Every structure is written in C-alpha cells, then in structure tokens.
C-alpha cells in the first residue's frame with residue numbers, strides 16, 4: 001500500500017511529466033496500436049511512457065517536446081565517445097555514399113578484425129555478427145562443436161542476450177517459448193569456485209563456462225575477486241571452453257577489456273556495442289583453432305554460419321573509426337583517464353547527496369571506470385554497505401557471495417521507487433540507463449556532471465520530502 005504522501009508525490013511528478021510531454025504521449029498512443037507495450041525493447045518500457053527522442057549530440061539527447069537530457073543511457077553502453085562523435089559520424093557518412101552492402105568481401109572487415117586482434121589479448125581470429133546476442137550464441141555453439149559436449153554453465157543473475165540459453169535461470173524450468181531440451185542443457189550456478197568445481201567433478205558433459213567479465217549487468221554485481229583466474233585454471237584442467245562476455249566491458253575500461261586488466265585470457269571473447277561505434281555489430285574473437293571451426297577445413301565439425309549484415313560496410317566503417325581512437329597511443333590520456341575522472345566526480349557527487357540527506361547505508365553510488373550504479377536499499381537493516389559505495393573494497397568484496405547482497409545490488413532500486421526517481425530525473429533533464437545507473441562518455445564535461453549532481457540532489461530531496469526514502 002502506498003502512503004498518502006507517496007500517492008500525492010506520484011501524482012505530482014507524473015502530472016509534471018505528462019504536462020511537459022504532450023507529443024511523446026501522442027506517439028505512445030500511436031505506438032500501442034502497432035508495438036507490444038508500445039516499445040521495441042523490454043528495458044525501454046516505462047510508466048507512463050518513456051519520452052520520444054528526436055535527435056542527439058555529444059552528451060545530450062533532445063526529445064520531441066523540445067527538452068534536453070544529459071544522457072547516461074549512451075546507446076545501451078555502445079557510445080563511449082558520446083552521440084554523433086565527429087570522426088565516427090564522418091566515417092559512416094563517407095561509407096553511405098559508397099554503398100552500405102556489397103553482398104561480398106570488403107577491405108573494411110579485415111581492418112576491423114585486425115584492430116580487434118591488436119587490442120584484445122585472446123583474439124587470434126574473429127567472426128562478425130549483427131548483435132551481442134548472436135555473438136554469445138555462436139560462442140556456445142563453437143564450444144559444443146569443439147568439445148562434443150552439450151551442457152553449459154552460466155551464473156545466476158547474469159545476462160548474455162535474449163536467446164534461449166540465456167533465458168534459462170536457476171529454477172531450470174524452461175521460460176515461456178523456450179524448449180525444455182534447451183533448459184536441460186543449461187546449468188546455472190552461484191559465482192563460487194567451489195560450486196563450479198563440484199559441478200565438474202567426475203563429469204565430462206560441460207562444453208563451456210560463460211560469464212560477463214565485469215560481473216552481472218555492466219558491473220552492477222561485480223565478480224568476486226580472483227574468480228576469473230580461478231575459472232581459467234579450472235576450465236583448462238577440465239578442458240572446458242572459457243567464454244568471457246565482454247559485450248559491455250570490451251573497450252570500456254581500457255583498450256583490451258577486463259581480460260587485459262586482470263591478466264586472464266579466455267578461450268573465446270564475445271564483443272558488441274563499442275565494437276561497432278554505435279552501429280549494430282557483434283563478434284566472437286578467440287583461439288584460432290576454435291574460430292576455425294567456422295572454416296570448411298574443420299571437416300565434419302564445420303559450422304555453417306550465414307547472416308545478411310555480418311560485418312556490413314557501414315558498421316565496419318564506424319567500428320574501425322571507434323577502435324582506431326581506442327588503439328591510438330594517447331587513448332589513456334584522451335579517453336580512459338578523463339571518463340574515469342568524470343565518473344569519479346559523479347559518483348562522489350551522488351554519495352555526497354546521499355550523505356547530506358542522511359541516507360548513509362541506505363543509498364549509495366558505485367562503479368568501475370566510466371560506469372556508475374545507484375543502489376537504494378531503503379528498508380535495509382542487515383547489510384553494512386560501504387559508506388563511500390566502494391563495493392570493490394577488499395573487506396566488502398567477500399560478502400558479495402551472499403545471495404541477499406547479490407539480489408539487492410542487482411535490483412539497484414526497488415519499484416515503485418525506481419519509477420519515481422526516473423520521473424524526478426526526467427523532469428530535471430537527466431536520463432540514466434534502465435533507471436539505475438549508466439555510462440559516462442568522452443563527451444561529458446565537468447559542468448555536465450555538476451548539473452547532473454544538482455538535478456540528482458533535487459530528485460532525492462523530492463523523494464525524501466514525500467516519504468519515499
């Protein structure tokens with residue numbers, strides 16, 4: 001039951017939103033007639049609706065009713081350089097005038113693959129797709145073909161795209177539309193090395209272990225310290241293919257992904273998002289003997305793979321432009337140091353807001369590199385969250401194994417508080433990704449961050465005043 005003050009606030013924030021966005025509301029009504037829930041992605045369904053975007057540039061996007069947003073959604077994490085970065089946009093424009101699909105080979109696909117092999121430690125050879133979902137599907141198929149085994153291990157609360165294998169969770173029950181035969185081949189474990197050891201003990205039916213190298217949901221739920229190295233050792237001993245899903249983390253924290261930062265090289269790496277400079281694209285890169293199962297030379301183990309838009313010239317051009325900036329010798333000073341500095345400023349700003357609001361231990365902001373996550377845990381009585389939000393602190397890292405902690409971090413902000421916060425932020429011209437965090441890009445300036453912190457302080461004050469926190 002909502003408290004009366006909450007209902008009032010719900011009404012007030014929503015009223016303001018509805019009054020300010022008449023064109024978005026009209027479009028939403030039209031969308032409901034042709035699109036389920038009026039949207040094209042389950043993560044973009046908002047109550048009462050998300051605003052409709054007209055155009056975007058740098059750190060901002062602009063909606064159809066003329067509002068400007070400081071954007072932290074950043075193309076679901078694909079826009080490391082912000083919207084319409086000049087070099088990437090120009091590369092795409094130049095390519096459009098030369099044609100967007102040749103139905104044949106082009107030099108761009110070679111240059112794109114060469115850049116991946118240069119940057120990503122595990123990458124000896126590459127195959128391209130149109131999305132990250134396809135990349136993880138193919139990585140799993142490669143592992144099955146290489147080992148002759150059918151099962152896979154993934155970890156609870158993790159995400160690898162929308163395909164059947166990802167959809168299976170801890171219950172082992174096939175979700176709507178997924179064959180039980182698929183669910184029977186998916187083993188979902190907690191992120192504890194002992195659980196993986198136990199699963200592999202005396203068994204020879206597991207083809208692959210897959211996990212997001214930076215932890216669940218772009219680091220919302222970090223992996224326990226040392227987990228990647230432990231998995232590497234174990235999977236090598238058991239001859240199980242180790243797959244890192246670096247679809248978000250690839251090129252995000254540094255040019256070589258989490259594998260370069262942690263010095264752990266998987267057998268296969270899945271890439272997408274930043275890979276294609278904000279255009280559709282995905283890739284599996286890894287050991288040449290595994291990727292070569294896509295070559296006719298693999299004989300009876302040959303995997304036939306089609307895909308109309310694999311390495312299409314437009315995505316390749318944008319991808320080459322983005323990866324060339326990342327491969328440049330000054331990438332640390334021009335890209336990674338500044339975005340981390342801005343993200344530190346934002347995280348510290350949000351945590352000051354929480355401290356000033358007396359929300360220590362109940363709300364905090366954390367994250368790695370350019371990524372931030374906001375966790376509100378208003379009813380918390382049993383977990384001592386780090387005051388500065390440093391969930392990577394050695395002492396705190398241990399308790400990450402606890403399932404309560406994991407569930408709360410992954411949830412971030414419980415409903416209906418999340419919707420309230422989103423409305424408060426939308427009304428103040430700031431957009432997070434999925435309402436619980438986001439990505440700082442090269443285009444975000446210190447004054448964008450300060451404006452965001454001010455908007456956030458206003459949003460928290462509004463929530464608090466009306467009894468939400």
Ligand SMILES: Cc1ncc(COP(=O)(O)O)c(C=O)c1O
Nearest residue numbers: 131132133159160161212247272
């Ligand atoms: C870790 C991870 N893996 C896979 C995917 C799927 O990628 P795509 O949306 O390009 O299919 C995503 C998408 O957000 C992701 O975050």
